[in-house]
Structure formats: structure tokens, C-alpha cells
Amino acid sequence: MNPFILGQITLFTFITIVSFFFVYKRAKAIYRNIKLGRKEIISDRKGIRFKNMLLIAFGQQKMFKNPLVAILHFAIYVAFIITQIELIEIFIDGYTGHHRIIYHAIESIYGLKLLYVIGVNAIEFLSVLAFIATLIFLSRRNLVKVPRLNMAELKGWARMDANLILFFEIYLITCIFSMNATDSAMHYNETAIGYGFILSGMIARFIHELPHTVLMIWERLGWWGHLIGVLGFMLYLPSSKHLHILLAFPNTFFARLQPKGELSNLASVTKEIKLMMNPETAYAATDSTAESERFGAKDVQDLSWKSLLDAMSCTECGRCTAACPANITGKLLSPRKIMMDTRDRLEEVGRNIDANAGKFVDDGKSLIENGYISVEELRACTTCNACVEECPIMINPLDIIIELRRSLILEDSNSPEEWNGMFANIENNAAPWQFSQQDRLNWAEEK
Numbered sequence: 001m002n003p004f005i006l007g008q009i010t011l012f013t014f015i016t017i018v019s020f021f022f023v024y025k026r027a028k029a030i031y032r033n034i035k036l037g038r039k040e041i042i043s044d045r046k047g048i049r050f051k052n053m054l055l056i057a058f059g060q061q062k063m064f065k066n067p068l069v070a071i072l073h074f075a076i077y078v079a080f081i082i083t084q085i086e087l088i089e090i091f092i093d094g095y096t097g098h099h100r101i102i103y104h105a106i107e108s109i110y111g112l113k114l115l116y117v118i119g120v121n122a123i124e125f126l127s128v129l130a131f132i133a134t135l136i137f138l139s140r141r142n143l144v145k146v147p148r149l150n151m152a153e154l155k156g157w158a159r160m161d162a163n164l165i166l167f168f169e170i171y172l173i174t175c176i177f178s179m180n181a182t183d184s185a186m187h188y189n190e191t192a193i194g195y196g197f198i199l200s201g202m203i204a205r206f207i208h209e210l211p212h213t214v215l216m217i218w219e220r221l222g223w224w225g226h227l228i229g230v231l232g233f234m235l236y237l238p239s240s241k242h243l244h245i246l247l248a249f250p251n252t253f254f255a256r257l258q259p260k261g262e263l264s265n266l267a268s269v270t271k272e273i274k275l276m277m278n279p280e281t282a283y284a285a286t287d288s289t290a291e292s293e294r295f296g297a298k299d300v301q302d303l304s305w306k307s308l309l310d311a312m313s314c315t316e317c318g319r320c321t322a323a324c325p326a327n328i329t330g331k332l333l334s335p336r337k338i339m340m341d342t343r344d345r346l347e348e349v350g351r352n353i354d355a356n357a358g359k360f361v362d363d364g365k366s367l368i369e370n371g372y373i374s375v376e377e378l379r380a381c382t383t384c385n386a387c388v389e390e391c392p393i394m395i396n397p398l399d400i401i402i403e404l405r406r407s408l409i410l411e412d413s414n415s416p417e418e419w420n421g422m423f424a425n426i427e428n429n430a431a432p433w434q435f436s437q438q439d440r441l442n443w444a445e446e447k
Ligand code: SF4
Pocket: 320, 323, 324, 325, 326, 327, 333, 334, 335, 380, 381, 382, 383, 384, 385, 386, 387, 388, 397, 398, 401
């Protein structure tokens, strides 16, 4: 075998194996981290869950509230998926040392060859659309400075992450066209007909007179550039907000189906209320395990695994924050920051476990304060559910806020002075008012 081809196969095999190994390691750590959350069985109404996943994760249904942004986003998304088809051929070529192995295998079968050419043309047209969409997204973020894309929590790495992926998109599209245009030019010089790729064929007409060696090096740069770009993206994805490309699917499948505003009850509190309302029957129905239950969540391990999956799936788009009445009226609360802080703390806990032979060693921190979510943020929430309604992938920041607030109030007795009177009334009168239940309707009798 030609030593050049042998070298290419060896390098290709090495790079892909190493990349897949690191991706596997990171995926395993993410799965382990999500499982650190409190157990919760979510297995009801599978039909509705499957439909949600298809419409909301795959069809991006909730994005269509703003059709223009939705179409641009959809172009990037479809281009990303369809481009992977061409990657299949790149992988086979890389492992076998061939060039456009699929094309040459089906070259003599007209129908299949037509299908191949249509496929590559679709990739190229979508890539141009994605290129335009990417430029618009870059300018929205950096020139027009759309407010929700330039808030306080999007400084530093979060801001760079968002821009990096857009530049990466441009890089990949450049590689695809470099590869296809130079290849078309060489094929045209050899056969006088080209492959039939419309857009790269147009570029090929301008460059086909370049020396063959130049075209060949340029083609290899595009081919290797595309491959390394895709593998680099695979390695980068699990540490980026773009993990939502994958996690949006399980996240929409396992999303809560209860009506918004319906809060989950704490068993211990339910027991207390039953005792107050009807002491005779409540004792019989008491769940003995409820005694040991923790009130709310202080750290990520106390949250449900679904809330941790939410945090890992967050795209940091800020639609929740833009709709949050607390944020709009100048409060510190931003539901997007709640999700980002939860993910950052979860990553910190994961690193702690990795550094201590698989066991979490108390680091004296928690998700409340310690540079994460402040008491002031938690108190600002009106529990209106606007953030839940707005999220394009069915993330529920309110679940986290409620659990943290429960811990603040029930475990730490940390509530604003003005709430304490109401709590005392509920405890004494089973109602938030300062008179007993029996006197509730007195106002009507006085009339
Ligand atoms: S539920 Fe809380 S965090 Fe969500 S939008 Fe309403 S006030 Fe903001």
C-alpha cells in the first residue's frame, strides 16, 4: 500500500479512537452527575412524552413563537444534521484510504448516483443558509446587542462559548466548500463533467485551472479540516451549553406534565396539614418514612435528577429571564442564572467526587450563596411560571427555586420578617389570616 495512504489511515484511526474515548469518558461523568440527584420515577403517559420530544426537541415547535429566529435556528440545526451524512463517507474514506468511496461505488447506477448528488447539493444549500443565519446570530449577539443575550450572567466563558460555536459553524462550512469545490475542479479536469454539485461546482469553474498539486493540497486541507473540526466539536460539546443539541431529547421526554402551578407536596408537611384538618383519620394514613425527609434542597444532590438534567440541558438563551417579571422589574433574579449556577455547582460536585476516589467529600459549600444562588434571588420569585412557559426545551427553573426556598424557610428559618406573621397564622389557624377558620365567614353574617 502507498505509504502516504497508510499514514493517513493510521493517523485517522488514532485521532478518531482517542476522540471517542474522551467523549465516552465525559458522557459517563455527565450521566453520573445527573444521577447524583434525588430519585424520582417519571414513567407515566409515554405517548404524550414521545410526542413532546418529537414536536419540541426535534421539531423545535416552541421556537416558532418568533418565526424569523425559528427559521434561522432551524436552518443551522438541519444543516448540522444533514452534514453528518457526508461525514459517513469521510469516515469510510478515512478508514479505507479511498476517496469518495460511496460516489464511485454507485457511479454506474443512475438512480443512486442522482440520490447522492441531490444529497450533497442539499448539504451545500443548507450550509449557505446556515452561513447566513450564523452571521445574523453573531451580529445579534455582538453588534445589535439583543438585551437577553448580553445580561450580567453571560460574561466570560458563557459569552465566549456562545460565540465560539458560531465561528465554528463558519469554519465547518468553509471546510465543506473547500473540499467539495477543489474535488469538483479535479474531477472536472479529469472527466470534463464534474460531480454535479451546483454551488461548489460554480466555485470549481473559477479554480479548476490552478495546478493539480495546489488543488489536491487544498482538497486535503478541507477534508482533514472537516474531520478534525467535527471531532473537536464532539470533544467540546459536553463542556458547552450546546450539549442541549443532545439533551433536549431526554429533557423534553421527561418534562413534567402536571399543570403549571401545581406544586409537589412534601410528605412531612402533608402529614402536618392532615393532622390539623382531621387528626382522627390522619394518624392512620401517616407514612412513617416521611419523618426522615429533608425539607427542600440545599445542594444539588437534594434536587431531583430531572432538575439536574434541566440544568445540563439549558441553552442559556435567556428567553426565561426576558419573560421573568422579577427580572423585568429590576430584581436580581434571573431564571437562566439559576440554571447556570445549578450546572456549575453540579460540575464542582462531580470534580470533587473524581478527586476523592468516587466519594463526595464535604467542601463546606452548597448551591445557596457560596457564589451561586443568593437568598435575595430566591425571595424575588413570584412563582408565576412565565419562565417555564417560555423555555423552548421544557426546562423548569421554578422547581429548583421552590426546593431551595423550602430549604431556606423550613430548614434554616430564613424568611423575610413580613412572611413570619403569615406562617404563624397558617400554623395556628390553618389559614394565612389572623382569625380562626370558624370565623372566616363572619364578614358575610355582619352584612
Ligand atoms: S416563576 Fe419566578 S423565576 Fe420564573 S418567571 Fe416567574 S418570577 Fe421569574
